[in-house]
Amino acid sequence: MPFNTINNEILDRLRAIVGQANVLTDEETRIICASDMTEDHVFMPAVVVTPETAEQVAAILRICNDHVIPVTPRGGGTSLSGGSLPVEGGVVVWMKRFDRIIDIDELNLQATVEPGVITEVFQNAVKEKGLFYPPDPSSRGTCFLGGNLAHNAGGPKAVKYGVTRDYVLNMQVALPTGELIWTAANVLKNSTGYNLTQLMCGSEGTLGIITRIVFKLRPLPRRDVTLLVPFTTGEEACRAISAIYMAGIVPSGMEFMERDAIILTMKYLDEVLHKPVTIELPDHINAHLLIELDGNDEDTLMRDAETITQVLENFETGEVYFAESAEEKESLWRLRRNVSPGVNSYSLTKSEDVVVPRSNLPALVSAIKAIGDRVGFRSVCYGHVGDGNLHVNIMKEQGSDAWWHNEVNEGIADIFREVVRLGGTLSGEHGIGIAKRPYMHLAMQEANLRLMRGIKAAFDPNGILNPGKVF
Ligand code: LAC
Numbered sequence: 046m047p048f049n050t051i052n053n054e055i056l057d058r059l060r061a062i063v064g065q066a067n068v069l070t071d072e073e074t075r076i077i078c079a080s081d082m083t084e085d086h087v088f089m090p091a092v093v094v095t096p097e098t099a100e101q102v103a104a105i106l107r108i109c110n111d112h113v114i115p116v117t118p119r120g121g122g123t124s125l126s127g128g129s130l131p132v133e134g135g136v137v138v139w140m141k142r143f144d145r146i147i148d149i150d151e152l153n154l155q156a157t158v159e160p161g162v163i164t165e166v167f168q169n170a171v172k173e174k175g176l177f178y179p180p181d182p183s184s185r186g187t188c189f190l191g192g193n194l195a196h197n198a199g200g201p202k203a204v205k206y207g208v209t210r211d212y213v214l215n216m217q218v219a220l221p222t223g224e225l226i227w228t229a230a231n232v233l234k235n236s237t238g239y240n241l242t243q244l245m246c247g248s249e250g251t252l253g254i255i256t257r258i259v260f261k262l263r264p265l266p267r268r269d270v271t272l273l274v275p276f277t278t279g280e281e282a283c284r285a286i287s288a289i290y291m292a293g294i295v296p297s298g299m300e301f302m303e304r305d306a307i308i309l310t311m312k313y314l315d316e317v318l319h320k321p322v323t324i325e326l327p328d329h330i331n332a333h334l335l336i337e338l339d340g341n342d343e344d345t346l347m348r349d350a351e352t353i354t355q356v357l358e359n360f361e362t363g364e365v366y367f368a369e370s371a372e373e374k375e376s377l378w379r380l381r382r383n384v385s386p387g388v389n390s391y392s393l394t395k396s397e398d399v400v401v402p403r404s405n406l407p408a409l410v411s412a413i414k415a416i417g418d419r420v421g422f423r424s425v426c427y428g429h430v431g432d433g434n435l436h437v438n439i440m441k442e443q444g445s446d447a448w449w450h451n452e453v454n455e456g457i458a459d460i461f462r463e464v465v466r467l468g469g470t471l472s473g474e475h476g477i478g479i480a481k482r483p484y485m486h487l488a489m490q491e492a493n494l495r496l497m498r499g500i501k502a503a504f505d506p507n508g509i510l511n512p513g514k515v516f
């Protein structure tokens with residue numbers, strides 16, 4: 046269905062809902078909401094609305110649905126797949142005023158929050174009460190919990206504790222038709238009908254706008270051990286991962302960084318953020334694993350770390366480095382968290398987020414490098430390899446625009462074909478958005494896509510919500 050454009054009458058109706066000050070048509074605000082962290086895409090919305098209550102969000106949707114005007118929800122704007130890009134223009138609903146932590150329920154280990162709370166703010170708030178919210182995307186300092194849910198964000202802790210979808214019990218959602226629903230109940234078990242909560246997770250803002258969330262929490266682990274292991278090759282590092290699991294260890298972090306990822310991120314931390322981190326990079330070292338163990342008992346952690354070092358004797362490693370102090374641990378994680386902004390600050394990139402069964406990672410890394418050699422791009426790989434989830438940043442560097450849009454996209458299709466052949470799929474945590482939409486048919490049967498389209502139509506009969514995304 047073709048969309049209608051916004052006129053003065055609709056602007057007045059939006060103003061009547063949220064107040065004059067929260068209907069923003071100035072260029073500066075619209076430019077902020079025209080892009081996210083995805084490549085170099087820019088799509089200008091006609092207007093940005095900043096509601097404060099669920100009822101306001103529902104009322105905005107009702108008007109836009111009646112007039113068939115596209116609506117794109119926006120959180121912290123950190124999407125790497127184009128989730129918050131208003132590709133059809135129209136209204137951006139920016140959720141930044143939904144920033145309250147409503148309740149941290151220590152008796153039930155639950156918390157109720159608004160979706161515009163910054164992830165790290167929430168992590169710290171529950172930590173003060175001795176509790177733990179494990180999902181830990183690298184963008185935690187600026188991303189919003191609502192966006193984390195919409196994209197089912199992961200991060201390093203997922204390898205032991207699971208991803209965002211594993212921590213949500215219930216949520217309030219404004220539907221594109223203007224109705225306001227709760228998806229479930231605040232309970233730990235629930236077999237009551239279809240699971241609308243989980244359907245919303247990872248739906249990328251295409252089915253509804255999340256207006257309140259009930260999370261479950263865990264007790265905070267008291268101790269951790271962090272080690273950095275250099276390897277001669279990326280494939281060798283990836284082979285070691287399965288061996289560590291086979292020795293009976295479940296790390297709370299198992300992160301991979303290629304040599305180029307470390308070089309570019311060290312440069313960025315030094316030159317741009319002025320918070321340098323230095324690690325030795327001898328010539329024969331081409332990849333590192335950053336491994337973390339957590340728990341409450343120091344002796345158990347030390348025994349597990351010892352087991353890991355014994356396992357590693359069977360691999361081509363450099364000297365294993367144990368982070369002793371909290372500062373040393375923090376600087377290793379600072380390095381890891383800044384790989385994406387670091388690499389992206391030195392070249393336009395296409396960020397892939399593929400995932401395979403972890404035993405197939407060595408084959409995947411080899412295939413990516415071979416495809417890069419053939420097409421002529423440099424790829425910088427890093428990511429959550431304990432989960433088999435590899436981020437692949439493909440660098441434009443000196444390449445021409447035509448090459449970037451044609452040959453490189455074909456090369457990416459080849460990477461995805463290889464991923465699927467290895468039993469994997471397109472995205473482990475960043476979502477599909479617009480970036481991976483052209484490749485969905487490589488991972489999905491037509492029947493899957495038909496079911497997804499049917500679900501979309503059931504929620505959003507006029508297709509107004511975050512159009513142009515996913516499929
Ligand atoms: C990371 C983000 C890019 O792992 O997912 O750093």
Ligand code: ZN
Pocket residue numbers: 183200428429436474
């Ligand atoms: Zn990641």
